[in-house]
Amino acid sequence: MLTRKICMIGDFAVGKTSLVERYVHSTFSEEYHTTIGVKVDSKLLELPSGDRLTLVLWDIAGTDRLATLDANYLQGATGYLLVADSTRRETLETAVGLQQQVESRLGPRPFVLLTNKQDLGEQLELNPDALRQLDSRGWHRVPTSALSGEGVEKAFAQLGQQLLAP
Amino acid sequence: MRQKAEKGPLARRTPRASNQDELEALKGLLLGEERRQLDQIDRRLTDPSLRAEDLADALPDAVRLRDQRDDELTEALEAPVTQCIDSAIRHNPENFARALYPVMGPAIRQSIANTLRGLVENINRTLEHSLSSRGLRWRLEAMRSGVPFGEVVLRHTLVYRVEQVFLIQPGSGLLMQHAADELAVGGDRDAISGMLTAITQFVRDAFAAGEGDALENIEMGDHTVLLVHGPHAYLAAVVRGIPPHGLREQCQSLLEQLHVHYKGLLEGFDGNPERLAPLQHRLEKCLISQQRESERRNRRSPILVLLGLLILGAFAWWSWNQWQEHRATQALLEREQALVSQLEKAPGVMLSEVRYGPTLRIRGLKDPLAPSVDPLLTNSGLQASQIDLQMRPYLDLDPSLIVERARRKLKPPPSVTLSLNRDRLILRGNADDAWVKHAHLAAPLLPGVNEVDDSALVSPDQYLLEEAKRRLAPLPEGVALAAHNGRLRLSGQAPLEWIAGSDKRLEGLPGLEGVDRQGLAPAEAAEYESLRSRIDQRALYFSDSGAELGDKQQPLLDALARELRRLQELGRTLERPFHVIITGRTDGVGAEAYNKALAEARARAIREQLVSRGVPPELLETRTRIEERPILDPQLRRVDLAIAPLQD
Structure with missing residues (x-):
């Protein structure tokens, strides 16, 4: 069975940790985010195709640009999840910026954009035009809610499929 | 092929061809043998089938040789x-x-x-440490932490133990291979690998370490993580206890070997640990441990011995107490049962509820006329606090209680006794007509009495006589009783003692006016007289003219002594003191002085004989009687006896 390292990247308070919490049962404490800036979990992913994959999930502390250390944490990642907060327009811009930095570090890697906090429907702020533009670039985008669980499994599964794609 | 290729050009070359041929011929002559050998070697080197044959010959030995040299071939x-x-x-x-x-x-x-x-x-380890003071401490630790006791013991008795070895890809932190012993605490290995890598990277970044610097040790509590770094993989050995000096070198050497032998696999690791499965057993070689010698295996901890003794003592004390308590309970129960059994038998008592226990609870009914149960309670051996007795009054138809009730109601005179036959009250004795009439009226009103039977009532003299007979019984033989007008007459012979006691026995006899004893003689007096007259007639005869008694007189002497002793007893009882006069006699032949001396000697001899047979000497007095005229009569050679009353 294959093991793949993936990273969670996004601005402060976009809900990365809540998404991970939703997705895995954590071995380690939240405190690692504030001490060494990352928390690692693993999750066995079973795809609809029947393929199985161990995802080693590096949840990197929220940041608007990658520091050296964060960049080190990206090493060996075969894919990543970009997370933006649907109720804060600037987090999408951060996500776009982070994606460029990651790509410059790792080269092209599969990734999925998660527009989180979909449960706060009336406060959604993301510019539909901007989203359409990202879609047209071929970005995979999944609306998620860590609160309700909406789209969480789907986002991970989609990244998993991309990782296994030849 | 080559020979043909060589021959072709040579064949076409003329005119110098013949020279060449000659040269060849010359070469053939000079180097023919060597060329053949060279050709042969060439063929063996280029012909695959021949090479295979050679290799087949050499391969077994080659394999054996290489295997002896190192592990390269195996790997x-x-x-x-x-x-x-x-x-x-x-x-x-x-x-x-x-x-x-x-x-x-x-x-x-x-x-x-x-x-x-x-x-x-x-199990052995667990048993060995179960009963030591240290073992108890560890058991507490096991209880606190929820870890099995055996594991706690193992942890404490280990000098060190390599529990897990991680082979991790640097950078990505992906787990490449892993080995763990059976006691290693599980966990998310992939996540652990990632976090170890993150921490390593964090430390390197945080302290801006130079190239080649890396975190080498992580220590926490009794755990140490040894980190050994290589270009394509790093090794993390999780050690419990104090890692030995050579362990790092051993890990380093292992990592180097892995890099040498599996360079390609390590370098090209694509996230599929299965490809690195062959590395597993190499990692397992690192799972080594050393256990502390159980230095105090055979020594008993004094605290433990004391504790054991205390426990034993406490148990013995507890058992003793239990036993004592059981005995006390048993004894109490037995006493309670005995009391209940006595109460059940007591007249006029009915028990309705009995509950045994530390306090005996008894509920029931008791006739007020029934004898008090207090003596039963006092003698039961139970304390008053141990008995909870409550009795309610009721009328009991037990015959004794019916009679008692009649006695209290009818108040009969002392000369009347009451008894019951079924529901008939029987009056016995003597009573005046007024009372008998009252009894006939009142008795049938009492519970349990329907009839009154006065047929056993008698006249006052008859009652007196019967009652006196009853009181004086057994009457000595020869005593007659008669009653007349309230006076009782006793006649006949009776022992003095009986006569003396009769007054007391008749005391308080209802209706007795007086006692007439004039016709009553003591039986001892008759015996006294009879004995006295028999002794008076006794004579003891001497066979010749000496003072020696004949042989036949000896039994006579015995009887005489017995009679005298008895007579003395009777005389004392009857207050009739007496003397025995022993009179010595002789026949009339011989001189008077001689005869007197002989008579005296005879009397003294009898006296001595009687004294020797238990007759008190002060009772015996000797005298002589000498015939005035000489009579030759052997019958006179004798001693006479006579009882002489002493006058006060």
């Missing part, structure tokens, strides 16, 4: 052989099953045996 063969086996199993599993069949059984048995041995070792 080189490992991957292809594994692949071969893998492929063979996939294509023809039956063959493998057949081949493995004889191996599987023993292998499984050995595996089970090993597991059991481990279990037994664990």
